[in-house]
Amino acid sequence: MLGYRNLIVLLTLALLMPVDLWAQQGNGVESLRQTGKAFAAVARKVSPSVVLIQVERETEAAQMSPFGFPFGNGGGDNFPFGDEFFRRFFGDRLPDSPRFNAPGKKPQQGKQRSVVGQGSGFVFAANNKKTYILTNNHVIEGNDKISVKFLDGREFEAKIKGTDPKSDIAVIEIEASDLPAVQIGDYAQLEVGEWVVAIGNPFGLSHTLTVGVVSAKGRTSLGISDYEDFIQTDAAINPGNSGGPLVNLDGEVIGMNTAIFSRSGGYMGIGFAIPINLAERIANQLIDKGEVVRGYLGIMIQPLTADLVKSFDLKNDKGILIAQVTKNSPAEKAGLKAGDVIVNYQGRPVSDTGDFRNQVALAQPGSKVEFDIVRDGKQRSITVKIDKLSDNKLAAQESSSHASDKLGLTVQTVTADVARQLGIKAGQGVVVTEVAPGSVATMAGISPGSVILEVNRKAVNTPAEFNQAVKNSTNNKVLLLVRDDDVSRYVVLSWR
Structure with a gap:
């Protein structure tokens, strides 16, 4: 017991x-x-620092609703919540709508009207006379009138201070001095898994807050803009959120909401924001100079695939491959060559082509930068003096790379006539004259007119040299340096 x-x-x-x-x-x-x-x-x-941006432009009307909805293009076929939503509230009584016209009444055509669109932005900086608002270039591009509305109801007409389409960043300004600017956070300290808050105007619903986490950092090569380094988040971002801030729990802006991945046009769990450190540097240049000045190196780069690692006899896949060096470029003057593998840039390991391009672009023209490269199995350092990027170039362009399973092509010597037609140098490389359908060459993007400059790192200038080089290849693999127009790339072809 x-x-x-x-x-x-x-x-x-x-x-x-x-x-x-x-x-x-x-x-x-x-x-x-x-x-x-x-x-x-x-x-x-x-x-209080976030604004609703409304834009207007004149366009030709053709059977479109006169309602200036700040969604899509304002047409009757683009109601934000679908036609059924408006039927429930208005029946068939929407005046002059192409879908809901009264019997016998024809819609107006051929008249000019204002198309109203909308987006978001936030106060980035201010002085005693003007306030600068950061947003996306695609929000304000090509519009005649821009107005902004704050949380407290104040409205201002804005004008463009500067735009940078290559990064999709723009700065607009208003004549006001007593408006609160956001606090800028440290993007470098942001970690995957942290809570973040997106604030904006999805579908014109002013100052909407959504919450999520950082899903990933350093997203590049998405095809959204020329220079990419996106924060990925699952905080809901919808049409109208573009240009709004992505904020950490301290209320500091760490990104600018820019794009969504969607098959429906709406939120599907993946959104992208430009890191604030990149946006801040570009915005400051737009405010100070009205334009963005980028660094120029003059190389074509591509990722290191497993086949390329074997073909170049590398120890690992760390780094990125130089496929082409532009003539008279800073890279050529410094001694960089096609086939070099860049492993470090300014003492920092290099592994992503998109991030590398961004770093080169951010370098000040005239500055000297240090590269660690691997050439013929040996590592060496090279210093390059960065030049100014012109409008028709990229800081360091990325070359595509493809591989497949079969080989099938024929080549001929680059004669003077062929050289004139292709705009290349006679006697340099061999030109592809035929590609077999379904072959490895077809799958790798090689087509008639492509010029093969090298086989297994050795120059080939005649069909005999090309055929012999392919014959001497081991393990049924061959490494080609292929040029299309002015773009070169390395390609590994495999066959059985």
């Missing part, structure tokens, strides 16, 4: 257990409550 004291202890534990469980549940609710208050604090801090 239990002793008196033991019985008292058991009864006490039994009585305390429900209280302890309730306390644990209460702590969980309290934790959620505090999280909610953190989001609310972010909204209070940042929302």
Whole structure:
């Protein structure tokens, strides 16, 4: 039998257990409550600096609704929530709508009207006379009138201070001096998994807050803009959020919402934001100079595939491959060559072609930068003086690379006539005259007119040299340096 004291202890534990469980549940609710208050604090801090941007431009009307909805192109076939939504509220009584016209009434055609679009932005900087607002270039590009509206209801007409289509960044300015600017955060300290808050105007719903986490950093080669280094987030971003801030829990802006991945046109769980460090550097140049000055190196680069690593007899896949060096470019003058593998840039390891292009572009023209490269199995350092990037060039262009399973092409010597037709140098390389359908060459993007400059790192200038070089290849693989127009790339072809 239990002793008196033991019985008292058991009864006490039994009585305390429900209280302890309730306390644990209460702590969980309290934790959620505090999280909610953190989001609310972010909204209070940042929302006054966020603006609804509305833009107008004149265009030719053709059977379109006169309603100036700030969604899509304003036409009757582009209601933001679908036709059924408006049927439920308005029936078939939407005046002059192409879908809901009264019987016998024809829509107006051929008249000029204002098309209203919308997006988001946030106050980036201000002085005693002007306030500068950061947004996306695609929000304001090609529009005749831009207006901004703040949370407190104040509205201003804005004008463009500067745009940079290559990064999809723009700065607009308004005549005002007492408007709050956001606090800029440190993107470098941002970690995958952190809570973030997106604030903007999706579908024209002013100052909407959505919450999520950082899904990934350093997303490049998405094809959204020329220079990419996106933050990926699952915070809901929809049409109209473009240009709005992505904010951490301290209320600091760490990115600018720019794009979504969507098959429906709406939110599907993946959104992209430009890191604020990149946006800030470009915005400051637009404010100070009205344009962006980028560094120029003059090389074509491509990622290192497993086949390329073997073909170049590399120890690992660390680095990126130089496929082409532009004549008279800073890279050529410094001694960089096609086939060099860049492993470090300014003491920092290089592994991503998109990030490398961004770093070169951000370098100041006239500055000297240090490269560590691998050439013929040996590492060496090369210093390059960066030049100014012109409008028709990229800082360091990325070359595509493809590979497949069969080989099938014929070549001929680059005669003077062929050279004139292709705009290349006679006697240099061999020109592809025929490519077999379904062959490895076809799959690799080689087509008639392509010029093969090298086979397995050795120059070939005649069909005989080409055929012999292919014959001498081992393991049924061959490394080609192929040029199409002015673009060169390395390609590994495999066959059985």
